[in-house]
Amino acid sequence: MRLRNIPEAKGVVAESGYVIHPDMDEILTSETLFGRNLPLAVEIGMGKGGFILGMAAQHPETGFLGVERYESVLFKAIRKMEELDEAGTAPDNVRFYCVDAGLLPMHLAPESVDVLYLNFSDPWPKARHHKRRLTSREFLAVYEKFLKKGGRLEFKTDNEALFDFSLEEIGETPGWTLTDVTRDLHRDPVLSEGNVMTEYERKFSLLGSRICKLTAVREGGMMQEKV
Ligand SMILES: C[S@@+](CC[C@H](N)C(=O)[O-])C[C@H]1O[C@@H](n2cnc3c(N)ncnc32)[C@H](O)[C@@H]1O
Numbered sequence: 001m002r003l004r005n006i007p008e009a010k011g012v013v014a015e016s017g018y019v020i021h022p023d024m025d026e027i028l029t030s031e032t033l034f035g036r037n038l039p040l041a042v043e044i045g046m047g048k049g050g051f052i053l054g055m056a057a058q059h060p061e062t063g064f065l066g067v068e069r070y071e072s073v074l075f076k077a078i079r080k081m082e083e084l085d086e087a088g089t090a091p092d093n094v095r096f097y098c099v100d101a102g103l104l105p106m107h108l109a110p111e112s113v114d115v116l117y118l119n120f121s122d123p124w125p126k127a128r129h130h131k132r133r134l135t136s137r138e139f140l141a142v143y144e145k146f147l148k149k150g151g152r153l154e155f156k157t158d159n160e161a162l163f164d165f166s167l168e169e170i171g172e173t174p175g176w177t178l179t180d181v182t183r184d185l186h187r188d189p190v191l192s193e194g195n196v197m198t199e200y201e202r203k204f205s206l207l208g209s210r211i212c213k214l215t216a217v218r219e220g221g222m223m224q225e226k227v
Contacts, residue, residue, distance in 0.1 A: 005072060006071075009075035010071050013071045016096075018078055018094070020065075020097050022097075026107060027107060028065070028107045028108055029109065029112065033095050034063045034095070038061065038062055041063070041065070041113070041116075042065045042104075042108075042146075043067065044067045044116065044118055044121075044134060045068065045121050045122070046066035046077065046119075047119075047120075049076065049080050051119055053080060056093050062114075063093050063094075063095075065094075066094065066095070066096045067101060067104065068098060070098075078096065101142065104142065109146065112148070115152045116143055116151070117155075118134050119157075119198045119200070120201065121133065130165070135170065136165075137169050137173045140173050140176060143218075144218065147218050151218050152217055153215070154213070155214050155216075156185065156201060158201075158210070160183070160212065163183070163214070166214060167214060170214070170216045175218060175219050176219065177219055179217050180213070184210045184212075185211040185212065187210075
């Protein structure tokens with residue numbers, strides 16, 4: 001993603017009531033995030049927030065934590081939320097967190113997350129950067145620290161090479177089972193049901209790209225209900 005520096009972004013992220021700023025040793029739960037006990041879904045690399053805001057509206061019974069590492073990107077999601085607020089339609093089940101995904105286990109307790117969404121993650125095309133891909137086995141080990149056994153990871157991308165890599169990494173990592181795979185999500189009548197498009201998904205599908213999607217389950221528990 002090309003980043004435009006937005007001078008006011010830092011201040012807006014720091015001040016926004018939609019953004020959490022946990023203390024060093026604070027553990028996040030749906031109670032502390034939303035004031036009530038809800039299943040917890042996390043999106044990593046949420047970008048401008050179209051997906052998470054759409055999902056939150058579609059699933060008011062689930063709490064959504066959107067994670068984005070750049071303030072100048074998160075800023076756009078905050079502005080969207082403020083517009084919804086002005087219209088009286090802001091969901092009360094979304095919080096944002098500006099942090100790198102690798103640091104999430106500091107604040108998310110083991111077995112606390114029901115579903116993890118990765119959408120159009122940066123492809124890091126150079127082989128030597130493969131550990132930075134959010135579907136690498138290194139990141140799967142990070143997710144194992146907070147995803148429930150039986151919890152799901154859902155990943156969408158237009159990038160076939162990254163999709164192939166992701167299928168291989170998940171397939172070769174003990175403790176994970178692939179449950180759904182499509183290379184043409186928008187023409188798959190079952191998997192496209194309830195699909196909420198991300199900003200990248202809208203852009204690339206308008207350009208004619210096919211959207212790939214996989215779902216994988218962390219083994220060892222009851223499969224979580226579909227969010
Ligand atoms: C290509 S954009 C996709 C944005 C959005 N998910 C979409 O589909 O429209 C990837 C986003 O992931 C964020 N990102 C990449 N690596 C991350 C990491 N390790 N932790 C948190 N966010 C990350 C980037 O800053 C960027 O906003």
